Amino acid sequence: MPLPHVPYAPSKAAIAGHTIHRLLASFPVACFTLALATDIAYWRTSNLMWLEFSAWLLLAGITVGVAAALFGAIYFLVRFGIRAVRFGWPAALGTLVVLILAFFNNLAHAVDGWTAVMPWGLTLSALTVLAMLVTLWLGASFAYGPALGVRNHV
């Protein structure tokens, strides 16, 4: 028996929540991308200033990134229920991979000098950015996919 159609009720809380999530999630995107850039700068110049930049960018990225992931998880569970979780989980998994890579990258960048970046720091920075691109692509493809925006439909 088909369920009765319930019209989507826009709520200000939802808009606010979505805005906060987008805002938080933009930090790791910018920080991890810039950390790759500063790692490359250190690799090319041996100037330790770039290593210091990388270390702070990675710390800022993972701190706000974890906050964004927790906020996102709770918000989307509460707001959209189990359906959103079903369709959102590749992106969620991608986020987890990004954060795990960033965690190890933070540790790698705590080494004193060249071996903080060469070869593992730079490799992890590149993998983090790659994983981030894949995650964003997955998220975008679901947003424009056929399943989203169709509610209460069996």
Add this chain to the structure above:
Amino acid sequence: MSDRFRLQRASALTGTCLLALALAGCTDSDTGFDISSQIGPDPVLPEPSTELMPDLKVAEVVGWKDGQTPKVPQGLTVTLYAKDLVSPRMVRTLPNGDVLVVQSRAPEGKPLPRPKDVIRQWVMAMAKGDTGGPQKESNLITLLRDTNRDGTVDERHDLLKGLNSPFGVVWHEGTLYVAAADAILAYPYRLGETAIAAAPKMLAPLPGGPINHHWTKDLALSPDGRFLYASVGSNSNAAERGLEAEKGRAAIWQVDRATGMSRLYASGLRNPNGLTFHPETGVLWTVVNERDELGPNLVPDYLTSVQENGFYGWPWSYFGNHVDERVHPPRPEMVQKAIKPDYALSSHVAALGLTFSMNASLPEQYRRGAFIGQHGSWNRNAFNGYNVVYVPFENGRPAGKAQEVVTGFLEGDQARGRPVGVTIDGTGALLIADDAGNAVWRVAASGPVPPSQ
């Protein structure tokens, strides 16, 4: 859809692998290593290990309760010489038998350029029991006088206060030289006086702040009395603050006592302390703290004679020509030049104090060697150091294994005290400055000893 599924599975697998890697990185892989193989002229040096999370284990300081003392072997006895000091780091005996105790704290305001610096400073402060409350006044020099030479202090006077993190101290010909964190100061002082009112003259500046990472500056007087030698530690672990920050550092300076003219005497010594001339050969010796975060068994701290214009490797290499890959760009010609030090003391012991036994009135086996105060490790999971060791000497060179002489500073994972500077007092006994225990300990022969030859 199947592509997506594969991607998800791949990413899940990556996550799991990374977690497994992390756990593997946390296990202690050094359990089989014999640390005594790193004591002596030819230490065993394992390959550097790149730990994801460097070991950081500092003993919580609990202090000494009444009646508790360090432990000494048969034939020696240990007594409390002075207590209620505030972070005593250095003890020096004046020619009249008075003992100076230099008490000091690290200078404040060191810039912290990376997240790890901030986190580590916080962890270390916690371990020192520094809860941010008001601290007792340190940075002073106290005179201890044993008038009747019975091994107990009869008089105590604060000679100088409000100094800038002093460490080394030398007296010669009516002048007391104090090595503060940024300069050698000269105070007019006649032996026996119990106060210094006169303002000092600055004999020579030394590399100081704002970083001043290894800030303790030790002093020694050349046997002919013409020169002072001042040790200056590096501004970093392995040059991670850049070479510009290391100008004039990781070095021993020679300073003309009459004019203050200074020149680099030896370099490449990461954190030298305990400058002492060998009483028979007149050769300058020092103990050096080597670098961290290459694993629990790298790099051994060492005891070495100091050659004029000698270069000992830091930061580019350790223990001769073992390259430290962290320092970039590499400098093979500097590595080539590096002198291998004389005698390894094993890794992370933090050797800070050195005195020759000067034919002291100690049992025969301790009369011709060096006592070394070892402050104790933080960069390994099993503690090392936290003791005073004796290295026997023959013909002015180390001959034989270092032996533990004073122990008991550690109790489980807690520290009652941590030894730093050592000296021989006017009665021929060994004195030890204990900065964490806020005490000076005296180690003497437990019975009468035959007179020295």
